[in-house]
Amino acid sequence: MDQAPRFAPNPQVLLTELGDGTGVLLHLDTKFYYTLNDTGIFVWKALADTSCRTSAALAARLAEVFNVSVEAAERDVGTILTEMSNEGLVCPPLP
Amino acid sequence: MPHERQNTVSVHGISVAWACVGLQDDPAARLLARFPTMDGPFVPDVTLVLGPATAASRSDPTLEGYCQTCYFDNVKGFSRDGDLLLWDGFSRVRVDSLGVKITGEVADPCRTDRQLFTAVMLFVALIVALRHRQLFHIHAAALVHPRGVGWMLIGGSGAGKTTSTLSLLVNGFGYLGDDASLLRHRDSSVEVLSIPREFRLTDATLAAFPHLRSYASEQVSEGDIKRLVDPREAFPDAFRSSVIALEILLFPEVTGSARTELLAMPADDAMGQLLLASAILAVDWMPHPREHLVLLETLLRGTRSFRLMLGRDVLARPGLLLDRIEQAL
Numbered sequence: 500m501d502q503a504p505r506f507a508p509n510p511q512v513l514l515t516e517l518g519d520g521t522g523v524l525l526h527l528d529t530k531f532y533y534t535l536n537d538t539g540i541f542v543w544k545a546l547a548d549t550s551c552r553t554s555a556a557l558a559a560r561l562a563e564v565f566n567v568s569v570e571a572a573e574r575d576v577g578t579i580l581t582e583m584s585n586e587g588l589v590c591p592p593l594p
Numbered sequence: 595m596p597h598e599r600q601n602t603v604s605v606h607g608i609s610v611a612w613a614c615v616g617l618q619d620d621p622a623a624r625l626l627a628r629f630p631t632m633d634g635p636f637v638p639d640v641t642l643v644l645g646p647a648t649a650a651s652r653s654d655p656t657l658e659g660y661c662q663t664c665y666f667d668n669v670k671g672f673s674r675d676g677d678l679l680l681w682d683g684f685s686r687v688r689v690d691s692l693g694v695k696i697t698g699e700v701a702d703p704c705r706t707d708r709q710l711f712t713a714v715m716l717f718v719a720l721i722v723a724l725r726h727r728q729l730f731h732i733h734a735a736a737l738v739h740p741r742g743v744g745w746m747l748i749g750g751s752g753a754g755k756t757t758s759t760l761s762l763l764v765n766g767f768g769y770l771g772d773d774a775s776l777l778r779h780r781d782s783s784v785e786v787l788s789i790p791r792e793f794r795l796t797d798a799t800l801a802a803f804p805h806l807r808s809y810a811s812e813q814v815s816e817g818d819i820k821r822l823v824d825p826r827e828a829f830p831d832a833f834r835s836s837v838i839a840l841e842i843l844l845f846p847e848v849t850g851s852a853r854t855e856l857l858a859m860p861a862d863d864a865m866g867q868l869l870l871a872s873a874i875l876a877v878d879w880m881p882h883p884r885e886h887l888v889l890l891e892t893l894l895r896g897t898r899s900f901r902l903m904l905g906r907d908v909l910a911r912p913g914l915l916l917d918r919i920e921q922a923l
Contacts, residue, residue, distance in 0.1 A: 513883065513884055513887055515865060515887045515888075515890065515891045516891065517861035517862060517865055517891065517894060517895075518861060518894070518895045519860070519861045519862075521860075521861060521862045522862075523862060523865045523866065523869070525869060525876060525883075525887065527876055527878075527883060530873075530876045532866060532869055534862040534865075534866070
């Protein structure tokens with residue numbers, strides 16, 4: 500059984516995708532908003548997919564879609580998930 | 595004589611009936627009387643009833659289980675089970691959880707300034723009730739170009755919305771309003787709707803438009819430096835109730851530089867400014883935040899966004915503004 504931490508979008512956070520590939524997250528509890536680049540948008544939408552909520556699964560999908568190395572994707576995903584966790588945008592990871 | 599007659603108006607298709615019971619004046623009329631009246635027996639979509647404040651109106655709403663969720667100037671907003679309660683310490687206005695009934699307890703004018711009661715407490719209550727029917731407020735001026743397309747000016751107080759609005763009116767634009775508008779989905783687009791009311795001008799703005807001095811009121815109230823100008827008198831025939839073909843979003847700011855400039859604005863910056871101008875969507879218990887965000891996204895996708903850096907040239911000669919914008923476009 501996979502014991503890796505699983506992340507999930509905070510249901511109080513709303514995504515608005517913009518026409519240029521960027522997007523904005525609005526946190527309804529804290530009232531802060533955050534801008535996302537295309538990688539951030541990808542990770543956020545992938546988190547909504549219940550089969551893709553571990554860091555490793557996200558990195559594998561990111562590497563495939565953006566045609567980057569798995570190592571680079573893992574670094575990016577790690578950075579994004581850490582920032583999203585710190586801001587309460589994703590729920591605390593469940594084992 | 596106390597006012598007790600019921601009036602009904604159509605706020606862009608939403609019927610709003612109001613009555614003042616036991617009051618010497620009618621604070622709701624200033625907000626609602628400019629909308630078209632409706633006749634006939636029917637159940638209104640929204641009912642607003644105002645009466646005199648009591649001793650209980652002054653008690654802290656948190657003692658009744660309300661949680662404070664927001665501020666609107668010096669008015670505190672509270673929520674309880676989806677209700678919104680607005681309280682300035684003396685008067686109260688409550689919107690029920692369905693946005694169907696607004697009730698107000700109005701203190702003496704020496705306690706609650708009538709202008710502020712209408713402009714803040716009743717105004718917020720109305721826009722919350724309208725949210726339930728997916729008409730969403732935005733802190734923005736809305737204008738109609740002589741070509742028939744809509745332009746919006748979005749920004750907080752002091753950003754230059756009214757100065758820009760007046761400058762464009764001088765150039766033949768129509769107006770929906772200088773400070774607040776409503777948005778709603780119309781097919782796959784966004785329709786902008788007017789909230790007809792007076793323009794609010796500082797003396798500095800009046801100095802740039804001296805022909806408006808004869809229309810300007812005394813200062814609105816003690817501590818409020820603005821004066822009211824009725825645009826129906828100052829710009830007859832320029833009023834427009836709605837516009838659907840939106841072309842441009844302008845985000846003005848007064849810079850102090852010599853020349854006015856127009857700079858293309860990235861979508862995420864523009865979205866951030868739209869959120870600030872629509873801040874009520876993030877208040878706890880506010881209905882339809884997701885639908886409101888989709889509307890803003892649709893608005894942004896269908897328009898071009900520019901930062902309007904207002905320079906001294908336009909402040910000295912307001913008629914220049916349209917030239918400056920169209921040259922840059």
